[in-house]
Amino acid sequence: MTLVTTKEILEDAYANRYAVGAFGVHNLEIMKAIISGAEAAGVPVILQTTSSTYKYFEMPYLIALANAAAEQSSVPVALHLDHGESLKHVMECLRAGYTSVMIDGSGLPFEDNIKLVKRVVEVSKAVGVPVEAELGTIGGVEDDVVVDETKSVFTDPEMAGRFVHETGIDSFAPAFGTAHGAYREEPKLQFDLLDQIRQATNVPLVMHGASGVSEESVRKAIGLGVSKVNFSTELKDLFAEQLRSYFIEHPAENDPRKYFLPARESLTKLVEKKVRMLQA
Template sequence: MTLVTTKEMLKDAHTNHYAIGAFGAHNLEIIKSVIAGAESVGSPVILQTTSSTYKYVEMPYMIAMAKAAAEQAKIPVALHLDHGESFDVVMECLRAGYTSIMIDGSKLSLEDNIALVRKVTDAAGPIGVPVEAELGTIGGVEDDFVVEESEAFFTDPEAAERFVRETGIDSFAPAFGTAHGNYKREPKLQFDLLDKIQKLTNIPLVMHGASGVPEESVRKSLDYGVAKVNFSTELKDLFAEEVRAFFQDNPNENDPRKYFIPAREALIELVKRKIMMLQK
């Protein structure tokens, strides 16, 4: 099948209290692993990239790989822009064929964030592409951007209600205690805050920085409107670990058709576990 949007899959997940896994698509091997893992449990899946990923891969290759993966897949596959940092980046992805967009104006004032996101929804809505946006600041490392823990702040529920209402977004990423990258200690998720945000916005919520969050906490978040959960760091860590381990045992091997196999197999199992964790 062709690439689909995230709109219907997130709407169904939100209604029925489960979540769709969204996985960082950094190269062909990871894309194939994500699809294989999702197929094995019969779940829709979201491939997502930041702008630095598609710039590294180069957009024509990124789109070709995602489309080929979707066409071969037995499950619905969406291609999502994660943390689009500007309107120009969003438009580049829309023109190229991304089927879901996140615009991240979380570092702006509330007024400027609303204006930027509204501009994106006005562009994406008429062509049927859903938009995700963020309010509050999620800490940690995302590509080359670092938000120190002291700089992160939680989403204000009343501001979230206004933000969602005035921007017309399809899904919302609140800051409620998760962080990008590796955690230095177990995150303390603010479920009371998440509950207030869900009741005031009533749209699918997105958990960023799920890598390393305990399963119990991830599953609990599904009761409070989380319908999309992002994973990236764990995939990259495991992929690198498996490649390193292969070369420790096979220092003279030079065939990527061999040294990527253990990494792919490990990622398939990881994706399966993550998706099953998101089912109720």
């Protein structure tokens, strides 16, 4: 099948209180592992990249690989821009063939954030592509997105309601205690706040920074409207760990077909575990 948008799969997840996994893609091996893990569980999946990742891939290669993966996949696959930094980056992805975009204006003043997001919604919906946006500040590090965790700002439910209503976005990423990157300790998620945001917005919610969040917390968040859950750090950590272990045991090996395989197989199992967890 061809790449699908995130709109239909997230609306179904929101209505039926489960979530779809969105996984950071950094190379072909990781992409194949994500698809294989989703197929093993028989659930839709979202491939996502930041702008730095598609620049690393080079867009024509990334799109060709994503289209090939979707065409051969037995489950629906969407391609999503994560943390789009500007209208320019969004337009690059729309022209290339992304089927979902996020514009991140969370660092802007509230009114400026609304203005930017409304413009992105206007151009994206003209070509049938749904939009995710963020209000509040989700701390941590993800690729080239760096936010001081001590300056994280929780999302205000009343402002969230206005933000979603005025922009017309399809999914909403609130700040309720998660952070990008690795956690030093289990994060203290604000579930009461999340519930208030759900009631104020009534659109699928997105959990950023899910790597390292306990299964219990993820499931509780899904029950409160989270329909898309982002994972990246855990995948990168495991991939690197498997490569290091392989070369310790096989220091003279030079065949990528051999040293990439165990790393990819490990990621496939991790992705399958994660997406099954989301079927709360």
